[in-house]
Amino acid sequence: MSRVATFIGGTAGSWRVVSMETIAGLPLGIVDRVAVLHGDRRGQPHDGKWLLQGMTSNERYVVREEKQILVARQPQLGRPQATCAALIPIRKSAAWWNLTQDARRDIFETHSHHIEIGLEFLPAIARKLHHCRDLGEHEPFDFLTWFEYAPDHAEAFDRMVTKLRSTQEWTYVDREVDIRLVRVDG
Numbered sequence: 001m002s003r004v005a006t007f008i009g010g011t012a013g014s015w016r017v018v019s020m021e022t023i024a025g026l027p028l029g030i031v032d033r034v035a036v037l038h039g040d041r042r043g044q045p046h047d048g049k050w051l052l053q054g055m056t057s058n059e060r061y062v063v064r065e066e067k068q069i070l071v072a073r074q075p076q077l078g079r080p081q082a083t084c085a086a087l088i089p090i091r092k093s094a095a096w097w098n099l100t101q102d103a104r105r106d107i108f109e110t111h112s113h114h115i116e117i118g119l120e121f122l123p124a125i126a127r128k129l130h131h132c133r134d135l136g137e138h139e140p141f142d143f144l145t146w147f148e149y150a151p152d153h154a155e156a157f158d159r160m161v162t163k164l165r166s167t168q169e170w171t172y173v174d175r176e177v178d179i180r181l182v183r184v185d186g
């Protein structure tokens, strides 16, 4: 399967938008549906209000011990009971990107405990991280984060996001839009 994922916000797609909240920076246009497609669609016509693309990549921060726990606990996307989703596009500031890799890891895990916080919520939440930064000069976001969970875990998801947003890592987030969705078919 292609490493590129395309999210088209408009009036079509399997995911109905329940809420769109701008957490930082510029908002995205309000839409009713999000279509999640595989492969590179840039330059192709579409009738959405916006199109976001990202691709999966190698991991940058996770260390061996963390990876073992993640692999053991993390569920796949597409579970039938996971009818809720969140698409949270994120951009980090130049100050973040100017740091060295080891300084970023210190902020990401040693000070902010991103992985430790996230692990508490597995296997309830399935996730996929897409990178956009190296796709071109003018990408609106650095990451497109995608999560799937059952309605019973919506509250836990909110708790996790609140915890992450209070960390040092998030002081580097300068654009973030939190889009919540429910699956309408499939």
Ligand code: HEM
Residues within 6 Å of the ligand: 058, 059, 060, 061, 062, 070, 088, 090, 092, 114, 115, 117, 118, 119, 121, 122, 125, 126, 127, 129, 143, 145, 160, 161, 164
């Ligand atoms: C289900 C719980 C979560 C787990 C287990 C988790 C785990 C991880 C891991 C392991 C990485 C590092 C990947 C690497 O080594 O490159 C990562 C990166 C990231 N996560 Fe999470 N995460 C969770 C929830 C979230 C949430 C809710 C958000 C957004 C609100 C988020 C946003 C990000 C972003 C933007 C990155 C990329 C950071 C960077 O490269 O600067 N994560 N996550």
